[in-house]
Amino acid sequence: MRFRPxxxxxxxxxxxxxxxxxxxxxxxxWDVEAFEREGLPTSxxxxxxxxxxxxxxxxGMHLQSPxxxxxxxxxxxxxxxxxxxxxxxxxxxxxxxxxxxxxxAEAGNALFIPPLLAHGFQTLADDTDVFYQMTDVYVPxxxxxxxxxxxxxxxDWPIQEDITIAARDRDYPDFDHGAWxxxxxxxxx
Numbered sequence: 001m002r003f004r005p006x007x008x009x010x011x012x013x014x015x016x017x018x019x020x021x022x023x024x025x026x027x028x029x030w031d032v033e034a035f036e037r038e039g040l041p042t043s044x045x046x047x048x049x050x051x052x053x054x055x056x057x058x059x060g061m062h063l064q065s066p067x068x069x070x071x072x073x074x075x076x077x078x079x080x081x082x083x084x085x086x087x088x089x090x091x092x093x094x095x096x097x098x099x100x101x102x103x104x105a106e107a108g109n110a111l112f113i114p115p116l117l118a119h120g121f122q123t124l125a126d127d128t129d130v131f132y133q134m135t136d137v138y139v140p141x142x143x144x145x146x147x148x149x150x151x152x153x154x155x156d157w158p159i160q161e162d163i164t165i166a167a168r169d170r171d172y173p174d175f176d177h178g179a180w181x182x183x184x185x186x187x188x189x
Contacts, residue, residue: 001028003038006099008087010114012040013101014073018108027108029075030133040112041071044133049077052123052130057164058157059130060120061086061146061172065184068142069115071135076103079128081121082158086146089116090181098153103130116184118146120169122157144183147172 004013018025032042050059061084064070074083086098102124103109113119121130148165149155152175157163 001031001034003034003040006085006101006111008085008094008097008099008117009092010112011085011087011099011117012038012112014110014112016108029108029110030073041135043135044073046070046134046137048132048134048138050130050132052079052128053126054164055123055126055128056159056162057123057128058120058148058169059166060084060169061118061148062120062169063088063116063118063144064136064139065142065144066115068136068139070138071115072113072119073110073133074103074113074119074121075108075110075131076105077129077131078105079123079125080104080106081123081128081130083111083121084119084155084157085111085113086118086153086155087116088118088146088180090184096152096177098155100155105129118144120148122159122163124158145169145172146175150175 002015016027018027035042083103084100087094
């Protein structure tokens, strides 16, 4: 595995180091010692998968607040996605900025997303599966989100027409920095 830092501290693109032969390839996708050397969490406590039927489907932008803020290791198991994270850690030098990477089943790459980064993706192919491993359990009452197309973040999604998105993700209000910081401070008490 090769670990490639992104422009957002703690968000790391993980590329496979495949061993190829006439059968295909074999590659390690998880190695607790390698993650530890990179300073990444080594305890993954929950896994989930999303199946997405249509190209252009958007899921996100989601995160979970303390005390159960979860980090995520996200990999595209079938198809391809444009995967995006927004840094919502108020004390971070990249607060409010985002980064997008393409994750594909062909490449087998993954993105590690630290807690308090909003995460979402847009499918680039029909019938795309995304596999998540989390550092903490999902607690619905702690789930938060920001709108996928909020002008505060300026994400340039690759597909602009014929988008499939859940009402919840489409209808988040405009991002409010003051309300966000107050919510985090309240959650940490």
